[in-house]
Amino acid sequence: MTRSSEQIEAARQDSLGRLLLNAHRAHMSVFLEKIRQQGADDRINASLTNIMTHIPAEGIRLADIAKASNMTRQSVSQFVSELETIGYVKRIPDPSDGRATLVRFSHKGWDIMQRALQVKHEIESEVAKKLTPDGYAQLIIALKIVGSL
Amino acid sequence: MTRSSEQIEAARQDSLGRLLLNAHRAHMSVFLEKIRQQGADDRINASLTNIMTHIPAEGIRLADIAKASNMTRQSVSQFVSELETIGYVKRIPDPSDGRATLVRFSHKGWDIMQRALQVKHEIESEVAKKLTPDGYAQLIIALKIVGSL
DNA sequence: CAATAATAGTAAGGTTACCTGTCCATTTTG
DNA sequence: CAAAATGGACAGGTAACCTTACTATTATTG
DSSP states (O other): OOOOHHHHHHHHHTSHHHHHHHHHHHHHHHHHHHHHHTTOOTTOOHHHHHHHTTOOTTOEEHHHHHHHHTOOHHHHHHHHHHHHHHTSEEEEEOTTOTTOEEEEEOHHHHHHHHHHHHHHHHHHHHHHHTSOTTHHHHHHHHHHHHHTO | OOOOHHHHHHHHHTSHHHHHHHHHHHHHHHHHHHHHHTTOOTTOOHHHHHHHTTOOTTOEEHHHHHHHHTOOHHHHHHHHHHHHHHTSEEEEEOTTOTTOEEEEEOHHHHHHHHHHHHHHHHHHHHHHHTSOTTHHHHHHHHHHHHHTO
16 A cells, blocks of 8 residues: 555654644744733734743743753743843842842733733634543643653 | 642642643653653754655655744754764755755664654653543543644 | 746855853742 | 852844745647
């Protein structure tokens, strides 16, 4: 049995690696599109949203964002500066340690963050709706397994 | 009910977006590690393996790799040059079109490609083994759904 | 069938998302 | 208190792309 080039192409697209990559890209691009529709700044991107998810209401030290996000302090510093330029975040001195700066949301930033969480839930239920009843839970389990290969 | 910062951190890590990213990274890094153990050149990386998956035994035009991989011809050209340096691929003139070059595997490249396919299957069955009987098939379905969001 | 348009590939330089190396200021610690 | 550790910023580097611009060749069309 000879396989057409379409079938070969389909098989390639079905590999776990490619599916994971495509899924991640699609998810991220839908997410960015939706939060921009919610009024997020056009300069917002994957890296900046990643940083933002690590900032709690009370603020957090730059070095702690670095630990939580597995990035260097230098990279985080750069992204925090971009967030500062956009006006989503402020650097304030840490009262308990003269070396440290706390990164804290501005009103605008906090607002967008709430909308982002909302959008995240929307996307997750959209996916869940397209799966069998416990399909979403299974997906999460499977992804955790792959993530800890 | 107040949630500890560990719980909040766990919730963050459980978001679909982050799980997809982690899964993809883990998968890719395991894949690269394994094909290097199979003797792949140390210079091999995610981009190069991506290009390689688009090269069939009979060879393919650079522009067709670009279409299949959603990259520009320029980027593909660059990666093909790297593969050529490693010695996994050759550029040969397309007899049917004087403008075109065919990209074709060298013996070494073809060999590594076969090993890579093998490794890919290994990883996929390793994942399948950790899931319920139809869990892997479900995962593929779910990933396709997310990929076409 | 010559002129024009389209296509294949390359070259040069730009952007983005990181990282390393280094340095300063401020703690922390022996 | 001197030495080491920590928090952050600055400068410069790299990898994976992309855009712009160009040449060589093939296809089209008036």
